[in-house]
Amino acid sequence: MCxxxxxxxxxxTDICFSFAGFRVRGGATDEHRDGWGxxxxxGRGVRVFLDPQPSIESPIAELVRSxxxxxxxxxxxxxxxxxxxxxxxxxxPFQRELWGQYWIFAHNGNLADYTPxxxxxxxxxxxxxxxxxxxDILQHLADAFPDGPPSASALHEALRRLAIRxxxxxxxxxxxxxxxxxxxxxxxRLAYIIRQAPFTVAHxxxxxxxxxxxxxxxxxxxxxxxxTTPLTDNEVWLTIAPGTLLSFRHGERESLGETxxxxxxxxxxx
Amino acid sequence: MCxxxxxxxxxxTDICFSFAGFRVRGGATDEHRDGWGxxxxxGRGVRVFLDPQPSIESPIAELVRSxxxxxxxxxxxxxxxxxxxxxxxxxxPFQRELWGQYWIFAHNGNLADYTPxxxxxxxxxxxxxxxxxxxDILQHLADAFPDGPPSASALHEALRRLAIRxxxxxxxxxxxxxxxxxxxxxxxRLAYIIRQAPFTVAHxxxxxxxxxxxxxxxxxxxxxxxxTTPLTDNEVWLTIAPGTLLSFRHGERESLGETxxxxxxxxxxx
Numbered sequence: 423m424c425x426x427x428x429x430x431x432x433x434x435t436d437i438c439f440s441f442a443g444f445r446v447r448g449g450a451t452d453e454h455r456d457g458w459g460x461x462x463x464x465g466r467g468v469r470v471f472l473d474p475q476p477s478i479e480s481p482i483a484e485l486v487r488s489x490x491x492x493x494x495x496x497x498x499x500x501x502x503x504x505x506x507x508x509x510x511x512x513x514x515p516f517q518r519e520l521w522g523q524y525w526i527f528a529h530n531g532n533l534a535d536y537t538p539x540x541x542x543x544x545x546x547x548x549x550x551x552x553x554x555x556x557x558d559i560l561q562h563l564a565d566a567f568p569d570g571p572p573s574a575s576a577l578h579e580a581l582r583r584l585a586i587r588x589x590x591x592x593x594x595x596x597x598x599x600x601x602x603x604x605x606x607x608x609x610x611r612l613a614y615i616i617r618q619a620p621f622t623v624a625h626x627x628x629x630x631x632x633x634x635x636x637x638x639x640x641x642x643x644x645x646x647x648x649x650t651t652p653l654t655d656n657e658v659w660l661t662i663a664p665g666t667l668l669s670f671r672h673g674e675r676e677s678l679g680e681t682x683x684x685x686x687x688x689x690x691x692x
Numbered sequence: 693m694c695x696x697x698x699x700x701x702x703x704x705t706d707i708c709f710s711f712a713g714f715r716v717r718g719g720a721t722d723e724h725r726d727g728w729g730x731x732x733x734x735g736r737g738v739r740v741f742l743d744p745q746p747s748i749e750s751p752i753a754e755l756v757r758s759x760x761x762x763x764x765x766x767x768x769x770x771x772x773x774x775x776x777x778x779x780x781x782x783x784x785p786f787q788r789e790l791w792g793q794y795w796i797f798a799h800n801g802n803l804a805d806y807t808p809x810x811x812x813x814x815x816x817x818x819x820x821x822x823x824x825x826x827x828d829i830l831q832h833l834a835d836a837f838p839d840g841p842p843s844a845s846a847l848h849e850a851l852r853r854l855a856i857r858x859x860x861x862x863x864x865x866x867x868x869x870x871x872x873x874x875x876x877x878x879x880x881r882l883a884y885i886i887r888q889a890p891f892t893v894a895h896x897x898x899x900x901x902x903x904x905x906x907x908x909x910x911x912x913x914x915x916x917x918x919x920t921t922p923l924t925d926n927e928v929w930l931t932i933a934p935g936t937l938l939s940f941r942h943g944e945r946e947s948l949g950e951t952x953x954x955x956x957x958x959x960x961x962x
Contacts, residue, residue, distance in 0.1 A: 464744075464779075464780045465779050465780060465781055466779070466780075466781040466817050466818060467742070467744075467779060467780025467781030467782070467783065467817065467818065468780070469740070469741070469742045469743075469780060470739070470740065471739070471741070472737070472739045473739075474734075474737075481755060481759050482755065482759070485751060485752065485755050489751050489752070509734075509735050509736075509737060510734045510735060510736075510737025510738070510739060511735055511736040511737030512737070513737065517787065518788075518789060519788060519814065519815065519817060521812075521815065522815035522816060522817055523817065524817055542791075542834075542838065543813070544789065545789065545791065545792035546792060547736050547737065547789060547792055547793065547794055548736060548737065564812075568812065
């Protein structure tokens, strides 16, 4: 299994503090040594830093930790391989273009007996279940909305149904963004926090590092951080209920109707 | 106009030396201050480093210059904007996926009155002529070869025809790679060198830096370097004739039939 980190904010924000704690899970405080990656949206553009070596030993991770890139949407991933070789092509997050927007995806979980039928519009380059799921999602969005992006609620509903279908194959925690919104699907484990005024002091769980956000922010700033497990030990993180798809925009949760992706009582629907 | 740098080799090779000379053209020895980027293929994967700030001031460029990433195919670009804003989404090289392969593209030139008809399969995210040309090329390849990659000669012929068509709109020097081959199209200015045994000492034109390749190579190594203008001042670079599409594989030029992309005597064919 892997670890996910996401950020969605209403002002361009650097993720250096959260990344400092997240990064050490890649080989120091945790076992995720099979590569890492991080994607930063900036305007319509995106830059993705990928490294198949452990994040704790990566000079690229050191650059990302120390060079503040300000972004409204960030997705990061540290990998413990379950399927696929430890190579660059299997390193998350993955990137594609749909509707003239870049899309970024990272997955934590393991999908068994999952062989989606691809029509060629989006094809995996590597051999992970995760990249296949990403291509499956984008193919279905492209087919369902051939004329361009649908409404926010229609997009959310389509993603919710895809999360249900693909989630039948196994744990399917994921983060997905098109630069406008950050979608977070919890199948087994995902938590978030929204930092807003009054800002306080935060202390990392994985490293003895403290930041006083009140010194770095304005009262209007709002930042959502989503992570597999809480990154700080002195703040209240909200656990996302398994079987929930959340959408974040401008640093807050959007209300877009139905969010549940588990059909209760059991995962046996067709 | 911009500057291009490409590398194609038969063994994974780092481009630190060439990049050191290329990079200083981005704001120091030349005027290309509107961002830069570099893409490294590693196996089937690719990593792209992009920065909308001048390469000479970029901490990411400093990382790339000092951190040896070994690759068979590299494409780099430093930008002097002719069309499009100086933003991340307009920073070359551009990346897409076709046939389960990543494709990377960078352009030097300026295309006027160029508004390709897109069917939605590949759409520009930014607003440069260059990204439009890349999407135009990939759309036509996808339409012409829907079942997957064609033969090398069929691919080369398709690209040659596309270079002719798009080149009617203005200077269209480009580098394109799918990780297997590096295609280099010269419309106005592009040169290359193939380094192979016996290796010698090379000295950069743009910086007082020398490397003795005989100390770093084996006799079987072969590396092609392609650049807008020669990067070294003590080696013989070959000028690519304007109106030529070359294909490099395993560090050497491939013979794939017709390479001319200018219809002589004039650029007036339909």
